[in-house]
Amino acid sequence: MFVRDWLARRAVLSRDKVAVIDSATGAELTYRQFDERATRLANYLRATAGVRSGDCVAVLSMNRAGILEAFFAAAKLTAVLAPLNYRLTASELAYILGDCQPKLLLYEKAFADVVRELCRRGVVRHALAFDDEAAGVCYEQALADASSTRIEVEAFDPEMPALIIYTSGTTGHPKGAVLSHRMLAWNSINTNLSWDIVSTDITTVHAPLFHTGGFNVLTLPLLHIGASVCVLPTFDATRVLEVIERHRCTIFFGVPTMFQMMLEAPRFATTDFSSVRYFISGGAPCPVPLIEAYQRRGVSFVQGYGLTEVGPNCFKLGLEDAVRKAGSIGFPMMHSAARIIDSGGGDVASNEVGELLLRGGHVCSGYWRNDEATAAALRDGWFHTGDLARRDEEGYYYIAGRAKDMIISGGENIYPAEVEAVLHAHPAVAAAALVGLPDAKWGEVPIAVIIKRDAATVTPAEIIEFCATRLARYKLPKQILFVEEFPLSASGKVLKRTLKESVENKLSSVSPDGVLMP
Numbered sequence: 001m002f003v004r005d006w007l008a009r010r011a012v013l014s015r016d017k018v019a020v021i022d023s024a025t026g027a028e029l030t031y032r033q034f035d036e037r038a039t040r041l042a043n044y045l046r047a048t049a050g051v052r053s054g055d056c057v058a059v060l061s062m063n064r065a066g067i068l069e070a071f072f073a074a075a076k077l078t079a080v081l082a083p084l085n086y087r088l089t090a091s092e093l094a095y096i097l098g099d100c101q102p103k104l105l106l107y108e109k110a111f112a113d114v115v116r117e118l119c120r121r122g123v124v125r126h127a128l129a130f131d132d133e134a135a136g137v138c139y140e141q142a143l144a145d146a147s148s149t150r151i152e153v154e155a156f157d158p159e160m161p162a163l164i165i166y167t168s169g170t171t172g173h174p175k176g177a178v179l180s181h182r183m184l185a186w187n188s189i190n191t192n193l194s195w196d197i198v199s200t201d202i203t204t205v206h207a208p209l210f211h212t213g214g215f216n217v218l219t220l221p222l223l224h225i226g227a228s229v230c231v232l233p234t235f236d237a238t239r240v241l242e243v244i245e246r247h248r249c250t251i252f253f254g255v256p257t258m259f260q261m262m263l264e265a266p267r268f269a270t271t272d273f274s275s276v277r278y279f280i281s282g283g284a285p286c287p288v289p290l291i292e293a294y295q296r297r298g299v300s301f302v303q304g305y306g307l308t309e310v311g312p313n314c315f316k317l318g319l320e321d322a323v324r325k326a327g328s329i330g331f332p333m334m335h336s337a338a339r340i341i342d343s344g345g346g347d348v349a350s351n352e353v354g355e356l357l358l359r360g361g362h363v364c365s366g367y368w369r370n371d372e373a374t375a376a377a378l379r380d381g382w383f384h385t386g387d388l389a390r391r392d393e394e395g396y397y398y399i400a401g402r403a404k405d406m407i408i409s410g411g412e413n414i415y416p417a418e419v420e421a422v423l424h425a426h427p428a429v430a431a432a433a434l435v436g437l438p439d440a441k442w443g444e445v446p447i448a449v450i451i452k453r454d455a456a457t458v459t460p461a462e463i464i465e466f467c468a469t470r471l472a473r474y475k476l477p478k479q480i481l482f483v484e485e486f487p488l489s490a491s492g493k494v495l496k497r498t499l500k501e502s503v504e505n506k507l508s509s510v511s512p513d514g515v516l517m518p
Contacts, residue, residue, distance in 0.1 A: 002158050002181040004075045006224055008150070011035035014199070014226040021230040022065040023243060029065065031226070034072075036148055041073035044146040049104040049126045053078040053153055056100045056164070060084045060093070060115065061108035062233040066130050066139060067209045068219070070106055075162050075181070076151040079103075082164040082176070083210040087490055090117040095173055096166055097123040100368060104128060106139070158182035164368050165212050165308050176368030177212075177309045184220055186335060186361030191221035191313040194333040195280070195302065199226040201250045204243050206235040206258075208490045212308040217253045217282065221313075235492065237261040241271045248275035253304075255283035255492040256290060260430060263293055264454070273299050278319060280304050282312075283493050285327040285399070285417055287424035292323070305329035305399060309364040310383050314338070315397060327421050328396040336360045338397065339382065340389050348390075353400050353415060356389040357382040388415060405496050407436030407444050412474045414446055416496075419477065422470045423448055426463055428456035433486060434477065435500040437507070447503060448477035451485065 010019070010031040019034045021027070029037070045051040057074050059067050059081065067083060074081040082100045084093055086108075097105070097118060105124045107115045109132040118124045128142060129135040137145075158181045166174040191197060201222060207213035219229050230247050232239060235258060244252060254262075259281065262268055279294065282304040291301050301322045306312025315338075317330030332338045340354040341347060348354040363383045366374030377384055388400040400406070400415035407414040416434040423432035431451040436444040452458065460480035467476050487498040 002156075003072075003162050003184050003220075004078065004156060004181060007031065007035040007038055007072050007076075010223070010226055017199070017226060018228050019223060020065045020068060021228065021247065023230055023232050023239075024064060027065065034069070037143055038069045038072040038076065039151060040143045040146040040148050041069055042076040042151045043149060044142045045073060045079070045104060046077060046151075047146070048142070051077055051079050051103045053155075054160070055079045056082050056102040057104050057106070058082045058084055058097060058100065058102035059106040060086055060111050061106065061130060062086060062110070063205060063209050063214065063231050064108070064130065064233065065231050066106065068223075068229075068231070071163065071215070076153075078153050078156060078160050080161045080164055082166070083215075085166065085208070085210045085490060086111060090114050090121070094118060094121050094123050096176075099173075100164055100176060106130060107132075109135075156181075158185070159365060161365065161368075163215065165210070165215070167308060175370055175373050178365040178368050179216075180365050183362055183364055184216070185224075187216055187311045187313055188221040188224040190311065190333040190335050190360075190362055191218070192225050193335075194313070194316045195251070197221060197225055197227065197251070201225075201227040201277075202230065202247055203227075203249055203251050203253070204230050204232055204240055204247075206232040206240055207253070207492075208234070211491045212306075212312045213253065213255075213282070213491050216312055217280070217304070217306075218251065235261075237265040238267050241265060241267045244276065245272045250275055250277050251280065252276065253280040253282065256281060256286045257284075257431070257486075257488060257492040257494070259286065259290055259294070263290065268297075271297075273297055278302050282306070283491065285421055287421070288323060288326045289424065289427070291326060295323075303329055305397075307385060307387070309377065310358045310360075310385065311336070311362045314358055314360075314362065317396070321396075325396050327417070328392075328398050330396060332358075332397075336362060340391060340397075350393050351390055353388050353390045353413065355403060356385045356387045356397075356399070358385060359383065402496075405436075407434070407446050409436070409439070409444050409446065409474055410442045414475050416446075419446060419448070419467070419471060419475055422467050423450065423463070423477075425470075426458070426466050428452055428458035429463070430454075430456075431486065431494075433494050433496065433499055435496060435503060437500070437504060439478075445478040446475065447479050447481065449481045449483055449486070449499060449503060452482060 014031045019031045020029045071081045104126045130139045161178045163179040164176040278300045300319045303317035305315040314336045315329040337359040339357040401417045419434045430453045439445040487495040
């Protein structure tokens with residue numbers, strides 16, 4: 001049973017169970033109501049915009065229930081949804097829309113000016129507003145006028161694309177990862193089996209739905225199993241804590257930056273976490289002090305790992321290992337296979353670093369209309385992640401960083417994740433990132449960029465001394481820079497390339513005490 005059929009089956013099996021709560025409006029949709037709305041939207045898309053099997057529908061909006069309705073509506077038609085990053089400029093969006101060529105763009109009123117510009121450029125054929133009466137027929141009217149007749153299609157193949165998630169474009173133009181019905185189903189199976197997800201679970205959807213973390217970490221797996229999701233427009237630490245308490249959330253996914261923001265929110269100390277079974281941390285290693293701070297509030301962590309093109313739920317570190325093996329991503333999930341290879345393609349020994357390869361039903365079909373990128377990533381059934389990893393003597397996996405982020409200093413490899421883990425152990429450090437800068441003598445040298453904890457006083461020399469007892473000399477940061485904040489992606493990850501460029505541009509303005517000046 002693949003994505004196309006999930007809602008129709010849930011409308012029978014879980015008819016009156018709440019599927020989606022839209023926190024912006026307070027609306028609650030049962031599975032029967034959710035399925036009917038998605039069916040009406042599918043009929044509207046077919047009748048008004050001429051959407052057929054294989055066609056694309058795009059959406060430009062902050063998180064809302066309508067995006068999930070659009071996803072399932074497209075799936076019913078065996079069409080494809082392309083959620084767009086609303087942080088991008090009109091020019092950046094025009095490239096993506098020119099690539100996926102949607103028959104229709106759904107949008108939020110806040111982005112009406114951008115949509116008008118995209119229409120002027122000719123990359124949007126037909127647009128439908130979720131909430132803009134001035135734009136003509138709006139979303140709710142379209143659904144009310146559309147047929148609720150069950151959608152029939154001539155043929156269905158699990159390899160049909162269901163979702164296109166565009167990568168952040170750290171090199172060149174963004175690439176559209178093609179996520180098929182088969183891939184999404186296997187990611188859901190892996191997730192629900194490995195994280196013990198059940199129909200009584202409830203979570204928040206706060207990661208952006210143009211990102212794999214928004215759609216695929218918990219949202220689709222929970223809807224598959226008949227659980228409930230509460231959709232938040234965006235991540236706000238205080239609001240998230242309120243929703244966890246109000247709706248008695250049982251599981252929660254975030255990246256370490258989000259957990260740090262929640263920890264620093266005034267409401268954290270009084271939030272009732274008694275309904276929470278565990279929190280899931282992904283995107284980067286979760287610092288031990290952060291894990292321990294939540295454990296003091298009675299909340300436990302599991303660590304996960306994945307990427308847009310493969311899952312993203314591929315590994316799990318269990319609750320029992322959250323502190324003992326902090327920094328590890330644990331073991332591959334039930335239906336996931338992994339290898340770590342050297343530059344020659346051979347498997348590396350224990351504790352040796354190499355590139356992580358993954359295989360399984362949860363691997364994407366490649367990149368939208370990009371055969372070259374697909375061939376480079378998918379070889380002999382294995383997806384080459386571009387992430388560096390190692391496996392210890394007990395078989396636990398660790399991510400050492402992106403291959404492109406590895407620092408080579410004097411011929412020695414320095415893996416940022418290892419150094420960052422040590423920096424995070426310092427009591428004055430709230431967050432840390434390691435970047436490599438060019439050096440005439442060593443080729444590259446590591447520079448640590450740090451956000452201090454509130455009211456903490458510490459000098460660069462003290463931090464380097466702290467690291468010196470835990471790291472080989474060549475791994476020690478050659479300079480410590482203090483900043484107020486990091487550049488973050490929409491999913492809360494540190495944008496290393498942007499941070500590195502900022503450090504390079506401003507290095508001449510560093511004061512003697514290591515503070516990065518404006």
